[in-house]
Amino acid sequence: MRLAMSTPSKSIICYSEEDNELRRGSWSVEEDNLLINYIANHGEGRWNLLAISSGLRRTGKSCRLRWLNYLKPDIKRGNLTSEEQLLIFELHSKWGNRWSKIAQQLPGRTDNEIKNYWRTRIQKQARYVKFETQRTTRFLEFVKGLQTTRYLLKAQESSPSAKSLQDQEIPLPSDGGSHYSSFGIGATPKTQITCQGGLSHLNQHEQNSDSVHNNGSSISNSESVNMQNMSQHLGCTTNQFQALDNYDFGICSYDCYNLDNNAYDMDSFNLTATVIGCQISETKWLNMESECSTRNNDEF
DNA sequence: AATTTGCCCAACCGCAGTACG
DNA sequence: TCGTACTGCGGTTGGGCAAAT
Numbered sequence: 001m002r003l004a005m006s007t008p009s010k011s012i013i014c015y016s017e018e019d020n021e022l023r024r025g026s027w028s029v030e031e032d033n034l035l036i037n038y039i040a041n042h043g044e045g046r047w048n049l050l051a052i053s054s055g056l057r058r059t060g061k062s063c064r065l066r067w068l069n070y071l072k073p074d075i076k077r078g079n080l081t082s083e084e085q086l087l088i089f090e091l092h093s094k095w096g097n098r099w100s101k102i103a104q105q106l107p108g109r110t111d112n113e114i115k116n117y118w119r120t121r122i123q124k125q126a127r128y129v130k131f132e133t134q135r136t137t138r139f140l141e142f143v144k145g146l147q148t149t150r151y152l153l154k155a156q157e158s159s160p161s162a163k164s165l166q167d168q169e170i171p172l173p174s175d176g177g178s179h180y181s182s183f184g185i186g187a188t189p190k191t192q193i194t195c196q197g198g199l200s201h202l203n204q205h206e207q208n209s210d211s212v213h214n215n216g217s218s219i220s221n222s223e224s225v226n227m228q229n230m231s232q233h234l235g236c237t238t239n240q241f242q243a244l245d246n247y248d249f250g251i252c253s254y255d256c257y258n259l260d261n262n263a264y265d266m267d268s269f270n271l272t273a274t275v276i277g278c279q280i281s282e283t284k285w286l287n288m289e290s291e292c293s294t295r296n297n298d299e300f
Numbered sequence: 301a302a303t304t305t306g307c308c309c310a311a312c313c314g315c316a317g318t319a320c321g
Numbered sequence: 322t323c324g325t326a327c328t329g330c331g332g333t334t335g336g337g338c339a340a341a342t
Contacts, residue, residue, distance in 0.1 A: 116309055
């Protein structure tokens with residue numbers, strides 16, 4: 001027989017006194033007191049014996065966990081300080097998900113607490129990076145579109161009989177232009193209008209570039225895209241856009257921090273690092289938490 | 301005011317290592 | 322040496338709560 005039981009923090013489902021089945025879920029105040037008193041008299045350890053002898057209808061594992069993560073007198077409560085957070089980052093960069101080892105370096109903090117902290121912060125971080133990744137992917141698609149446009153221009157130059165560019169249907173990257181419209185560029189059936197903003201830029205570029213760089217196969221460093229122009233297309237300020245280049249989502253910055261050993265949603269980190277290859281400082285990492293939630297609210 | 305969504309965190313689960321008979 | 326029990330660890334789940342809609 002099961003019944004709902006309330007505790008100071010949450011209601012739980014547990015088993016009634018009539019049966020002898022093990023209890024699960026949240027601990028009651030009475031159970032806590034029982035455990036505290038038992039350990040005060042007999043000490044920690046031998047958890048299975050403790051579970052039986054104390055009269056608690058819990059597993060030894062459950063008793064141990066309750067004691068180590070909650071009842072132990074030296075456990076610290078409250079938010080992690082900035083120093084503790086930085087220490088966690090530093091230790092995690094060294095040891096990865098060795099939570100208990102990390103917790104040993106933070107007196108009063110449990111491995112469970114650190115693990116939870118890491119998980120929630122990393123999830124936020126992953127969402128942030130996904131946002132930037134999407135934006136960056138659109139940017140790269142846009143650049144590819146410019147390359148295609150330039151290729152067609154070259155083709156036109158070498159073939160006087162070719163149709164004028166304004167009359168041509170310019171192939172668009174992947175989904176046929178949705179990326180462009182997502183930049184805030186007018187998405188019209190005449191997709192060349194979409195590309196014209198880039199064309200004027202490219203034409204100017206080509207005047208300044210040598211023939212090697214203008215073979216249509218790549219965009220060289222000297223042909224770096226006009227940042228102001230691109231940031232407008234991307235729907236962000238130039239500073240925001242340039243800031244992307246200052247992020248390194250942990251792959252090699254932060255003490256050669258390696259995200260591959262993280263079990264959480266790290267795909268986006270690696271992807272972004274591959275695409276952007278930029279840098280982020282420690283303080284940016286910490287501060288991005290708030291920025292992330294703001295952006296998510298604004299953009300999604 | 302009601303409902304939904306997301307965050308936080310306590311607790312559980314499964315596995316691996318160790319101790320012991 | 323082997324089997325079993327115990328312990329510890331990392332990953333995951335689920336409920337409460339507050340903010341957002």
